Amino acid sequence: MIIGTNWGRIHVLDHQGNKVKEFSPHSNPVTMLDMDDNGDYVASCSHDRKVVIQGLYTVENSHNLTMDSPVRSVALDPFYHKPRSGRRFVVGTTKVVLYEKAMFGQLRSTVLSEGSGPARAMKWMGQFLAWATDSGVRVMDMNTKTVITLIKRDHSLALPCDQYPPHLCWPDSKTLIVGWGDSVKVCRVRERSANPATLTPGMMDLPPYYLEIVYMFTTDFYVCGVGPLDEHLVVLAYNKQTDLSLASLGVDSRRPQMRVLEPLQRTFEEISKDVLGIRCYQEYKPANYHLECLIEDRQFYIVCPQDVVVAKPRSSDDRIEWLLEHDKHKEALELVETCRDVQNYTVLSVGRIYLDHLMANGQYQDAAKLCTQILGSDKVLWEEAVVRFNRVRQLRVLSPHLPLGEGIRLDPAVYQTVLLDLLNTDHPGFLQVVQDWPGHLYNVSFVINAVLETLARNTNNMVLLQALAHLYSNIDKHDKALAIYLKLKHKDVFYLISRHNLYACVAKHVVELMTLDSAATLDICCQHIHIIPPDSVVTSLSAHPNYLYKYLDTLYERRRDMSAKYHSQLVALYADQDRSKLLPLLLTSSSYDLSEALEVCRMRCLTTETIHLLDRMGNSIESLQLILEEEQDILWAIRLCKEHDDADLWNRLIEYALDKPEYIRELLNNIGTHIDPLMIIQRIPRGLEIPGLRDALVKILHDYHLQISLRTGCQRILVADCSNLLNKLVSTQNAALPVYGDTMCPACNKKVLPTSREEQGSIVVFACRHAYHQLCLPDGTEQEVCLLCRKDKKRSFLLS
Template identity: 35%
Template structure:
C-alpha cells in the first residue's frame, strides 16, 4: 500500500484553531513538494451554513441530485442545501441518526431512513410527505427512480430486521412485499431502472423488477472486517454496471442478457425468452478499508480508511480498532486493473477518532462524456462530496488553471508555458508567467531549469539576455546558462561571451562544456587572447584537466599558434595530432615528441619519422626511445622503427644494426636471417651470442659461415638441424674439398643422411667414394633405387659433358678461322710525325712498344710476350697476327 503523497488544496488542510495539527500539516506539505505526480482532483471545504450546522450536530449521510444536496445528521435532521452549502430547507422527521438518504431521478422527492424505524419521503417543492413505521432500525433506502412520474410511490428498504421490503402504493393504500429475508441485516440497497441491488451479511444480490426474479449473487469477500468497522458500498455506474466496495475489496459487476428459444414437440420455434445474468468484469484488492466509492469516467474514486491497526495489513473479522489510532482518510483514483492514478490525503477535522463507516462518499449525477486526458470540460464535470461527522469536503476535477498552477508550484516550467500557450493566452500573460517562473527558479536555486527556460522567456531581447548573464555570473552559476546563450539574433557583447567562457574554465566540472562551446561559438564574437590568458592561468593550477588542455589547444588553433597547440595535443595523446602536423607542417616541432607519437599510433609515427628523417635523425629517435618511461614498450618501438627504416634504407641505421639483431631475435625471429644476409654492419660475435641464446640454428649457421668456421656451421646443420640438403648446399658454397670429407664422416653413421647424400652429390663427389665409406652392415633406406638414380644421373652428366666439349671445340675452330681471315687483310700504315720507331697493330692501331733488349711487348688486344723476330743484324718487329714488319 502506498501511503499518502499529497494533501488537498484550497484550505482543506487548514484550521487555524487546531494547533495540534500544524506539525502533521507541515509533513504533508513536505510530501507535496517531493511529489512529481499531478493530482486529478482539487478539494475545498463546503462553506455556507455547513460549519454552523455541524458545530452542534454531526453528519451521518448525504445524497446529491442535479439540483441540490441532502445532508442527514445524527440528530435526525435532513438539511437541504445548495451546492455552496447554503441551507434551503430542513426536515426534522427523525429522532435518531439518519442512516441513508435517496433522491428520485428527477430530484423532486427525498427519502430518509433512521434508527428510529421510520421511513420518511418528503416532497421538495410541495407539502406532500409520507411516513412509514417499521419499529426496527432501518439502514438502507432506495426510491423508485421514476417515483415522481408515477402515481404509485415505490421504494425499497431494509434494516436490522433482515427483511428487504418493497413498499408500493395501490388503490387500497401502501402495501409491503418482502423480496428477501433470513440472511442478516440489510446494509445497503441501490435501485437503477428495473434492477435492485442490496447487501446483507452473506453478500450482494441483484433483483430484476421487470422479470420479478433474482438474477445474481456475489458472495461477501472473505477475511473482511466486521460490519461495525466497515459497511458494504453499492454504486450503479450506469444502467448495467454495478460497483461493489466491501472491506478492502472492489468488484465491478456487469449485467448482461442472453436469449434462449424453446422448441415444441413438432420442432418448431416457440417462445423466445431473455435472461439477465451478472458477470464480474474486474476485481481489485486494496491495502486499506473502503469508506466510499464513486465512478470517475473509466476509473474509480475510492475513499480509503487507514488505521494504525491496518498499517501491517487489513484487519480480520476478529480485530477491533482503537479509538484515536486512525490516519487521515485518503482519496485514491484507481483503474479497473488496480493501477493507481493519484492519491490524496484529507486532513478533515477529528479524523483520528473516526471509523471507516463514519465516512460517506457521494457524487453528483453525470455521464462523463466530455472526460478526456485527465481534464474535464467546463460545465460537465463531476462533483464528489466526502462526509465525516464534522466536515464536508467537495472534490472536483482540476481545470486548466489548476493544471498550470500545479506545474508552476512543482517546477515544470516548460510544461506550464506549453499549457499557457496551448490556451491561446496573450503575450503579456506569457511574459508574466515566464518572468515568475524564472524568478521562482532562481530563488529556489534551480539554476539549470531557469537557464533552460531562458531562450523561451527572454526570446530576442539583448538587454534581458545580458542582464541575466551577469546575474548568473554573480551567483556563480553562469556555466548553467552558457549552453543556452545565443550567438546571433540577438548577438551579445563580447564581454558577455568572454565572462561565460572564463566561468566555464574556472569550474573543472564544466570543462567539457567549455570545449564544446569553443568549438561551436564563432570566434569573432569574443576576444580570443583574453580567454587564452584566463585559461593559461587555470592550466597552471591543480584543477587542470585534459579537457581544459584540449580547450586551450583549440584556442591556440583559432589564434594560429599552431606550435603551442601541437605541444598540447601531443601531451594529451590526441589521435588527430598526425593530421595536425601534416596540415600545419610542424615536423620540426615533432622531433621532441617521438615517444608520445609512438604511444599514440606506432604505425603513423614510424612512417612520419622515417619520411622526415632529415629533420629528426635516426640517432635522435633512438635516444628518445631508449630514455622513454617504463610504461611504454621501448624495445618494441625500437624494433618497429629500425625494421621499417631498414626496409626503406638499409644503411640509414647501420650504427644500430647490432641492436637490431637482438630486437629481431626477440620480436620477429623470422626476419633475422634476411637481415643478417643483407647487412654488413653488425658484429658477428655478438650476433652469434644472441642466436645461441635464442636457439636460432639457421642464423647460427649463417654467422659461423661468415666467420669462417665452416666445420662448426656444418656440425650445427647436421646434428641440430638435421637438414642434409642445407648441409650439401652449404659445403658446395664454401669451395672447400675437406668439408666434403667432414660431411661424409659425420653422416656415415646416419643411414637416412647417407641416403640423402647419395642423391645430392652428382657433380660434386664421386658416389662410389661415398659408398666405399659406408660401414658394413649399415642399412640405408631405398639404397637400390638411389644407386640406380646415381648411375642414371652419372650417365646423363657424362653425355652432357661430351656434348659440351664437342660444341666448345667447334666454336674454337670457327673463331680461329674467323681471326685468320681477318688477319690476312694487311693495312699499310705510314709513319706519323713525331712518332719515330712507333709500331702499331694492323687491326686495332694500338701502339706497339719496343725494347732495346730485343724483346718487343705489345700492349694491345693482341699483345703477347714474344722473342724478337730478327733478320740479320737489323732488328725487325712484326705483328704476331699479321707478321707485318713494324720498322
C-alpha cells in the same frame, strides 16, 4: 447536494458547499433522502412518521404523508419529474408500500412487501427497486411488481442492523452493489431466455429477470458505504480492531478510511487506502457514517454528524502539488514529464521550483544538470541561469551544460564570461571547456589575450599553455599551437597535425616528435612520404642513431622501394641495433655498398655476415677459411664448395680436414658425386682412426651404384628416343609429297605439271614443299636445299 440533519431540516447546497435553499419538513432526525434523475424533487422521511415529497422549483406533485410507524427509507421513481411517469415513490416502514398518482390527483398505495421487518435501505434505478430488511436484500421489477431475487443476509447475526446498516448502490441499471456488516456483494441483473423451446414447465412462471452474484467476499473491516470507481469498488471502511500498521505511523485506527478494492472471487485486492480527517471520530460508530457518489463525476461524499467530506480520485495535478509541498521535487518533475493529463503545471514551472530549491540548498551540481532538462532552447532562460550561477560564483559547475549552438546559441559575451571565470578559478576546467566548445561561440582573440596575461604571471603553467595552444588552433595559427604542444610534450600534437594537415612541419620537428611518440611519428612519416621526404627526415635524425634506426627500419618494411638508397646506413644501424635483421638485408638487398658493409661487419666481428659478404664479393676462399677457422662448421663449408663446384675450394677443404677424423667422416657422407671420393680416401693418413668410416664408405659405394644405375637408365632412354626419332624422320622423308596442278616452278615460273604428254618431264620436290622441273635446276649438281629457301637463308644471314 441535499443534506438532512438530526433536527429535521433539509439543506440544499451547491457543489462548493454554499447553501442554496433550506426547509424544515420534519421534527425528528431525517432518516433518508432521495432525488429524481432530473434533480427537481426531493423525497425525505423521518422518525416522526412523515414522508415529504418536495419540489425544488414548483409545488406541484409535492406530498406530505404521515405513516402509522416511523419511516426508515424512501425512494423516488427516477422519472418522477416526467408528467406521464405516474409520479411513483416507495416508502419503507415495517412494510414496503408503493404510491402512485391516481385520478383527480389522488395517491393510490400498493403494498409490495410486508412481514420481513423494517426496510432499512432502499435504492431505485431504472425499472428495478432494491431494499434491505433484516432478513436480506430484495430486488423487484417495478414494471411487473414482482420480486426477482432475494439475497439473504449471510454475515454474523451478532452485528445488529441498526448499528451496522445495509448500504445499496446501483452503478447502472443492471448492476447492484451491496455492502452490509463485513461483507460485499456485486450482483448483475440477467435476463432469462426468451425462447419458449428452452423453457421447462416450471420456468414459465418465473419472472423474466433474475439477479446473479458475480463477486462476493468478506472484509476485515465494517462497511459504511459502497460505490463504483471504473472497474473497482470504493468502500467507506471502519476498522474492526486496532490497525498496527496505522498505529506505527501514529494514526488512530478508529478513523474512517476510503479504500479502493479490486473484487475477486471470494476475496479482494486492496488498491489504495486513505485515512479521513473526521472531527470527533472517536464518538462515532459505523451507523454514523454514510457514503453517496456521483458516478459520472467520479466524486464521493462522506457524510457524518459534523462533517461532509468530498472525495475524488487524485489527479496528476493533485499529486504534483502534494509532492512539491513535501519537497519531493524530483518526483514531481518526473510525473509532469510522463503524465499527459496534467493541466496546472508544466515542466518549466515545476523545474523552476526545483531549481530554486537546489540553489537555496547549495546543490549546484544537480541544479546545473537540471538546467539542461527544463530550460530547453529558451535563450533568455539560459542567460538568466548564467547570471544566477555567476552571482554565487558557480559558473564552473554550469559550464559543461551550456548549449553549444545546436538549436540555441547564447550571446558571445555569455560564453566569454564563463571562460574568464574559469580562467580565474579553475584552470583544468578552463582547459576542458576550451577543448569542448567550438571557437565560433566566443571571441577567441579576446580569450587569448586574457590567457597571455595570466601566463605572464606564471609562465610554467602547463594547463594554460595547453589551452592556449588549442585557442591558437581555433584561429588557424597552427604553427604557434604546434610549438606549444612540442614544448609541453603533449600527444595532442599528433591530432593537431592530422586535423590541420601540418605534415610539412614534421621533418623540421621530427626529433621532438620521435621523443614524444616514435610510433605515431613513424606512421605519419611513412603514410605521407610524398609530403615528408625521407632525405629531410634522415638528415634531421642523423645525430640520433636510435631514432634513425627506427625510421629507416620502418621505411624498409613499409616502403621498401623508397628505402633502397639508405641500405648502406641501415646495414650499420642493424649491426648496432638489431643484428637479427642484418643478415636478411644482406641476402636480399643489392642497394648497399659491399665494401662498406664488409668493413662494418669486420669492425663489429660479425663473422656470419662477413662470410656471406665475402662470398658475395667472390672471395670464396676467404669465406671458406672463416667458416673453418671461426665458425668451425664443416657442413656450411661443404655447402659452400657444392655451390661453387670449384676444385681449388674442395682441395683446400680436404687439406684442412685430413687431420680431423670428424671432418673426414662428414666429407665422405656429404660429398656425393661432386668429387671423386678417392681424392679423400687416398690422402687419409695411415693409422688414422675415423669413427663411422665404414658407414661412410658403404654410403659412398651405394651412392656410386645409384649413380651408375641412373646413368645406365638415362643412356638406355636416350638411345631409345634417338632411334624412335630417327625412324620417324626417315619415314617422314620417304613419304610421298603431293603436287597440285596449280603449283608453279620457282625457277621458270611455269606450272610444274605438264599440260600434254609431249611436255612431260621429271619433277624434283624438296622437303620445304617447293617443286621444280628437273631441267630448271643447275646441271651436274645435287641440290639438297631448295634454291629459293637458300637465298632466303643467305639474305637473313647478311641482314643479321
